Amino acid sequence: MEPFVRTTGVAAAIIRNNIDTDQISPGLYAANTPKEKHAAALFGNMRYLQGGKPNPDFILNKTPWTEAEILVTGENFGCGSSREAAAKALRAFGFRAVIAPSFGGILFNNCFRNGILPVVLPKDVVQRLAQDAEHAAGGARITVDLEALTVTDTDGNSYNFTSPVQQRSMLLQGLDEIDFTLSMRGEIEAFRNADKALRPWIYTPGLNVG
Amino acid sequence: MGMTFFEKVWDEHIVHRFTETEALLSIDRLILHDMSGSEALYQLDKSGRTPFSPEMVFTTIDHFIATFPGRGPNDERTVSTIGTGSAKGAGVERMNILRTLSLKFGVNFFDIGSPNQGITHVMATEAGIALPGVMLVCGDSHTSTIGGIGAVAWGIGASEAQHVAATQTLLQTKPKMMRIKLEGRPGPNVSAKDMVLHLIRQIGAQAGVGYAVEFAGSAVRDMPVEQRLTLCNMAIEFSAKMAFVPADEKTFEYLKGREFAPKHKAWNAAVAHWRTLHSDDDAVFDTEITCDVSGLEPQVTWGLSPAHTLGLHEQVPDPAAETDPQRRAAMERALTYMQLEPGEILAGQKIDVAYIGTCTNSRLSDLREAAKILRGRKVAEGVQAVCVTGSSSVKAAAEAEGLDKIFKAAGFEWDESGCFGCTGLPSARGARTVSSANRNFENRGGLQTRTHLASPATVAASAVAGCIADVGDYLGQGA
Numbered sequence: 001m002e003p004f005v006r007t008t009g010v011a012a013a014i015i016r017n018n019i020d021t022d023q024i025s026p027g028l029y030a031a032n033t034p035k036e037k038h039a040a041a042l043f044g045n046m047r048y049l050q051g052g053k054p055n056p057d058f059i060l061n062k063t064p065w066t067e068a069e070i071l072v073t074g075e076n077f078g079c080g081s082s083r084e085a086a087a088k089a090l091r092a093f094g095f096r097a098v099i100a101p102s103f104g105g106i107l108f109n110n111c112f113r114n115g116i117l118p119v120v121l122p123k124d125v126v127q128r129l130a131q132d133a134e135h136a137a138g139g140a141r142i143t144v145d146l147e148a149l150t151v152t153d154t155d156g157n158s159y160n161f162t163s164p165v166q167q168r169s170m171l172l173q174g175l176d177e178i179d180f181t182l183s184m185r186g187e188i189e190a191f192r193n194a195d196k197a198l199r200p201w202i203y204t205p206g207l208n209v210g
Numbered sequence: 211m212g213m214t215f216f217e218k219v220w221d222e223h224i225v226h227r228f229t230e231t232e233a234l235l236s237i238d239r240l241i242l243h244d245m246s247g248s249e250a251l252y253q254l255d256k257s258g259r260t261p262f263s264p265e266m267v268f269t270t271i272d273h274f275i276a277t278f279p280g281r282g283p284n285d286e287r288t289v290s291t292i293g294t295g296s297a298k299g300a301g302v303e304r305m306n307i308l309r310t311l312s313l314k315f316g317v318n319f320f321d322i323g324s325p326n327q328g329i330t331h332v333m334a335t336e337a338g339i340a341l342p343g344v345m346l347v348c349g350d351s352h353t354s355t356i357g358g359i360g361a362v363a364w365g366i367g368a369s370e371a372q373h374v375a376a377t378q379t380l381l382q383t384k385p386k387m388m389r390i391k392l393e394g395r396p397g398p399n400v401s402a403k404d405m406v407l408h409l410i411r412q413i414g415a416q417a418g419v420g421y422a423v424e425f426a427g428s429a430v431r432d433m434p435v436e437q438r439l440t441l442c443n444m445a446i447e448f449s450a451k452m453a454f455v456p457a458d459e460k461t462f463e464y465l466k467g468r469e470f471a472p473k474h475k476a477w478n479a480a481v482a483h484w485r486t487l488h489s490d491d492d493a494v495f496d497t498e499i500t501c502d503v504s505g506l507e508p509q510v511t512w513g514l515s516p517a518h519t520l521g522l523h524e525q526v527p528d529p530a531a532e533t534d535p536q537r538r539a540a541m542e543r544a545l546t547y548m549q550l551e552p553g554e555i556l557a558g559q560k561i562d563v564a565y566i567g568t569c570t571n572s573r574l575s576d577l578r579e580a581a582k583i584l585r586g587r588k589v590a591e592g593v594q595a596v597c598v599t600g601s602s603s604v605k606a607a608a609e610a611e612g613l614d615k616i617f618k619a620a621g622f623e624w625d626e627s628g629c630f631g632c633t634g635l636p637s638a639r640g641a642r643t644v645s646s647a648n649r650n651f652e653n654r655g656g657l658q659t660r661t662h663l664a665s666p667a668t669v670a671a672s673a674v675a676g677c678i679a680d681v682g683d684y685l686g687q688g689a
Binding site: 016017018020023047057074075078080081082083084088089090102103104105106107110113114138164165166167177178181182184187188191192195196199200201202204206209 | 222225227229232236238245246249257259263265266277318321337339341343344349350351364365366367368370371372373376377378381383385415416419420423449451469470471472474476477479480483515523536539541622644649651652653654
């Protein structure tokens with residue numbers, strides 16, 4: 001996976017609850033969809049007017065938020081469909097971190113695997129960061145630091161967050177998750193051998209012992 | 211202290227414990243479809259790896275396949291919505307990636323034409339691939355459905371699916387545990403769909419964030435297994451990570467003899483094990499909710515969230531009365547999109563499309579319920595009515611008892627199985643649709659489509675009436 005340690009950048013606030021993955025990446029993108037298409041798809045229904053012209057009122061179409069690296073958003077961000085295109089669209093646009101009071105569970109995990117850090121912070125903190133994000137044109141910048149587990153606003157106020165230990169370490173190092181797991185092959189085999197004695201029907205679907 | 215069902219299953223699958231809550235879990239069943247599954251296998255192949263345990267992997271085609279009668283193996287569904295990024299031919303490409311790599315890797319593959327072809331969450335329980343106490347994952351959010359037979363099943367992304375294919379394991383953080391008891395006897399003509407919509411209205415569309423949910427209570431005990439699948443299907447709509455109903459005698463009866471379920475002595479050993487997988491009396495949950503469903507009437511959604519639910523004869527709420535500004539804004543947006551006014555009643559709203567299908571409500575029992583209403587009746591003039599069967603075997607079973615004739619005589623299109631309807635019902639722009647599906651999100655199922663979620667029986671009654679209608683008007687209140 002693509003590593004993430006820390007970033008300081010423009011933050012864009014879209015404060016709405018329950019933004020589902022259909023909204024983040026509308027449609028059904030293919031396995032080999034190029035990055036540019038993912039980037040163009042992001043928030044498609046909000047970002048473009050009928051006919052495909054950019055909606056001038058949408059935050060990501062305005063300077064400096066066209067360069068946003070951090071998204072500050074509402075509760076249950078990324079609920080709904082499991083489509084990984086949602087995480088890919090966020091990353092392809094340029095986002096490295098998403099800050100929200102809560103996340104849809106599937107998107108939360110998909111973010112890590114696409115080089116994006118999902119950060120859970122309390123509602124009032126998210127609200128304060130959203131206000132800070134609005135002043136990006138005046139130079140406001142937010143720092144998200146996975147190593148230190150902190151988010152720092154323009155005035156230097158710092159907020160601690162927690163992150164799953166193993167996923168954090170993989171993201172910090174940009175580890176290939178499959179290689180990492182396969183390095184534990186011995187442990188996996190030992191588990192399966194013991195489990196096979198307890199639950200043989202798992203390992204032979206349709207097991208017929210007369 | 212006793213353990214919950216979930217704790218027992220979680221502990222049984224730990225290969226390696228990283229922390230108190232993070233573990234590498236052994237995955238018993240991986241199910242893949244042509245959308246996210248094709249991507250998982252494509253990336254796996256590209257990296258030069260092969261499946262760790264191909265016999266534990268099951269693949270089928272459901273998302274991109276057309277469902278019209280007489281389809282061929284490479285007929286892709288109609289691309290109906292503008293701006294979906296899904297160019298003509300893209301679906302065929304995805305189906306072929308899944309097909310080619312499934313054959314190359316030697317996993318269990320159900321192609322078009324196989325009786326097990328179908329919506330993954332429908333065929334998984336039907337074929338006995340999913341069993342009580344298994345950990346099952348699929349690259350699809352509605353995998354929670356499968357919890358209805360007492361499995362611990364959840365949706366994952368394509369990268370996670372690739373990881374499972376390569377290792378037959380998955381790194382997960384243990385969710386918190388919630389128990390939801392549905393208590394009481396609902397009113398006539400009320401199904402699990404009505405109960406779960408009612409529940410989501412009470413607890414909100416995000417009540418389940420971060421939770422594994424166990425359904426319990428008298429109404430759940432009374433439910434047939436297929437209704438429990440509907441109940442668990444909708445758990446993702448209140449954002450639960452997963453949901454389940456621990457197996458009981460009904461579950462065992464439902465699964466016995468199914469193709470991939472264990473047989474004879476292996477079956478007996480399995481059942482003995484499954485009987486131990488229940489929450490102990492003194493087990494502790496992080497959150498407990500009780501929802502009274504006594505006397506409940508059929509429920510329909512009015513807005514853009516499953517929490518936007520009403521009884522058929524209740525008034526559409528007024529956002530002005532909502533104190534929470536976020537919720538008020540969502541209600542206003544929903545009213546504009548759905549073209550409804552506060553105070554209106556849903557019963558009697560004219561509809562353009564009636565749709566029965568999806569992983570929520572496309573099983574044999576769902577079709578039987580709808581057929582009770584459609585028998586000897588006709589779909590109202592101007593209403594497009596479509597039934598898409600959940601799996602090829604559901605379709606065959608329904609046809610064996612003549613349900614197809616009832617649907618067709620009523621004026622329904624009788625379709626092959628697949629996910630069509632969620633992935634692009636080609637209804638006219640802005641069509642008002644009453645649907646047995648699970649999501650009433652903006653633009654889902656067609657551009658500007660105004661979707662009202664309901665039970666299959668309510669959809670059938672509405673198709674006949676030409677407007678949102680009460681099943682009781684056709685079957686009587688005693689049915």
